[in-house]
Amino acid sequence: MGEITIPPDQQRALASIDSRELGRFIDQAIREECSGDLHRLPLGSCGSYITTQLHHFEQALARHRQAKAARKREQTEDALRRAGSDLSFAVGAMKRRLEEEQKDAQLFLVDDQIMPPYRFSKHLSVRVGYRWRRTVDDEWTFGSITFTHDVDLRPDYTMPPPKRKPSAAKREQDLQNRLYQTWEHLMRGALYSVRDYFRDGGDGDKVPENFQATVDSHSRGLNNYSTQFWRKQP
Incomplete structure (x- = not known):
């Protein structure tokens, strides 16, 4: 990934994902305890943030599938649903970032x-x-x-x-x-x-x-404001 922009290949992968379809596939995976149709989406090509959340979801899915006792399955299902929400949120966040970058790129x-x-x-x-x-x-x-x-x-x-x-x-x-x-x-x-x-x-x-670049008066190093060239300098 570029430091401040999403690379073109990841942009294409993100743009091809329908958020509602993603939600259906996540619900289906939880219900059937199998990732199944989720792998039809190019989630693995959307960058490290999404692939990390996908990995966490698949791990949670495996733990839920292996659980046997009712109490344990209740716990693993809760964890699985949270992992599914995290995955859905990650895709939504990256799609919003993509929209913002595309808006920026006009100017x-x-x-x-x-x-x-x-x-x-x-x-x-x-x-x-x-x-x-x-x-x-x-x-x-x-x-x-x-x-x-x-x-x-x-x-x-x-x-x-x-x-x-x-x-x-x-x-x-x-x-x-x-x-x-x-x-x-x-x-x-x-x-x-x-x-x-x-x-x-x-x-x-x-x-x-x-x-x-301006330096921090205490640490003598850089801080979050050091490169803000438009700020009035002391």
Whole structure:
């Protein structure tokens, strides 16, 4: 799955599922204690959220089928019905997300296929490309914004020191892992900020070419507001 958009193959699978038919197949599976017609739907092609809920439903179905005692079957049936509701909810939620993304795509599209660099330094950057237009009759305008962040590598003295001094190779590996996690945070924040800016009706002409991410005054790191380039800076 893309970070902020559903991939085309999953979009097609979601669009082909009728929610009422899904509900009937779930009820049938519970009644007959067999998934049966449920596998006629492309649930396995709809992304990890739905496939996880499908797996939970099938596990609950198997437990209910194996239960023998009346008290146990009552418990497993309750769990099975909850799993069925969770599966139905997951499909509904993803279909609503798809509708919202399709609505967004009429006026803007954010490229969320961003690859990490091979090696990281303390100077991190993420470039987010996009296209936008004011109305569906306008031509597309293409642009990009580059988010930068300098990682504070000062030691965290709130953490106990290691019992043994790690090797240089281990220190470098730990540093790269830390920088990668920070880069992922920056990347996700950048994508969601650009999407939310346009979703809220932001003017693409006012998006800066570069933005230095703000940092948390306490942690010295990134927070949920660090990439909101439209906020008034202190």
